[in-house]
Amino acid sequence: MTHNTPLSPRPLRHLSHVHRRVLTTAQLRSHGVSANEIAEQSRPGGPWQQLLPGVILLHPGPATSEERLHGALLFAARESTPGVPAQPTPDSPHRSVYPEAMITGLAALTLHGFSSTPPLLSLDHVDVLVPRLRRLRSTSYVRVIRTSALPAPEPVTGLPVAPVPRALADAVAELADAAAVRRLLTEAVRGRHCEPAAVVRELTQAKLLSRPHVVDAVDSLVAEGRALAEDRLYRMVHEYGLPDPVWNVDLRLPGGPHLGGLDAYWPDHAVGVELDTRAPHQGHRQDEDAQWSEYARKREHLERLGITVVHITPQKLRDSMEQQAAVVRTALMAAGDRDPAAYVVVLPR
Template structure:
């Protein structure tokens, strides 16, 4: 065999199975199906049907949800390497069959198992995220969404899917019903799909925070995230045998200024803990400056401040308990802290 000898095409049945019963016209031609044969197969009442431009469903009747997803991805990538046999691609069999395309929006949330999202069969259109410079038009059943920065997709049932924060932002962009937006955001936190800060970041980048019904849902999202983080904080203290602190208090100098609120305070050791549940909005720098000023003021008074994020509490609770225990044990080696008044908040 010479270097220029073409590789034998894979059997059509094998390629059919690998793409969920849908193929592009280019793939069919590369596997020996002529234009005349394709037209004959796709005749009215024939065994095949065109369900998207240049995308063929290899059986009669309506497509399944899986076939609709594969068809949407094939439509978005039909001019790329998707028609080339895997063994001839630069990255071989490990390359994604759908380069630079992924399911997003409500279809992605349905794949993630969101109960507040419509089921896949109920969706009239499937959103597909592609690079900004791709020249594609949306169709009646596929909505093309362009982005200058493609995220790394997650694989859900062998389908490339946008990360939850991006998928949620794309879904919210198409929704005007405040109740639907609120349900989706609430489930995002309660089901542990991601942190509120990641969602707010995507909504900010998508310029969606100017919409009143989105702002209201974000406030509920942040409150829900804080409540869950506080639950994890209580659990950390209980499960890892830390001394019981005074919860949710304000610190104040006797007869002096307010020093700030903290989520937990151990007065005997002069250790304070604060949950960093800031949502990244346009005033993030100012808010962080406020955090930093409070921390510097407390530490000048001899009070150790331990900051912890909801993500660390959820994924590295034992490590955060160790950090807290170390701060408590180090109290005996420090100079006594200034006396502060502890008030409930």
């Protein structure tokens, strides 16, 4: 046997095509390797080693970060039916290779490209998300996290990875460092990995908003999300050639009550834009509903005065800016066909 190959030259030569040198004992047996041979190859000092219970590393050296991740998924995945490919290939999607398992937590965030998370090899453990009813215990470097509803995984470098909001919630659940939590949430928004509202929903479902350091970080997150949405609104106006509005204003009736604030307003057209950056801070649906009711009351009041209010969410600005610009342009063009609006006082907000 040559020293630069980790595989036995006996009946195991047909395993030389295996791309990742991590297989379960069941997969090895499907390749014709007996249980005795697996035990022999994996003995101390042998050419293989047991990476995790039922998971074999087909070389004697330390596992790479990729091998650790694939090993964790093989350990946590529901046992495949016969005939399912043992390794990912272009014709074999990851979901069939690692059924009911995906990487989450800090490892998932690192895979998503976060810079504030540790390198994969420096992580003490890899979090793997599985269905709640799976009979599986954390072991070695694998920490099992259960959920009643698995999200749809996102493929990253051939691995099934939890979406950023879910991975953030699983990471934050284990962090007591307020600065670390704030860095993660801030990077999620600044790096445009996800919208603040999606993160807050996951933190709410995970019952993490009872922790003061998480609530403080969420407040910063929502402020960060609003600033980013305002920047996108500014870019939309200029990139799509809309007339310049007045920005961030309060409207009042002359000598009368305050009518509400708008993020952009075109006085000559009586058209305004309001960003909906609602997020349930304390996890109470009624709070969100009350905030929405306030939006609706303000909009109805302004429209009774002849002022058109275009309601835009940050996600729509991110995903369909051109479409939102068309909606605003249509409202501006329609202004000439409406009765003149009531006179209002426009004040900086």
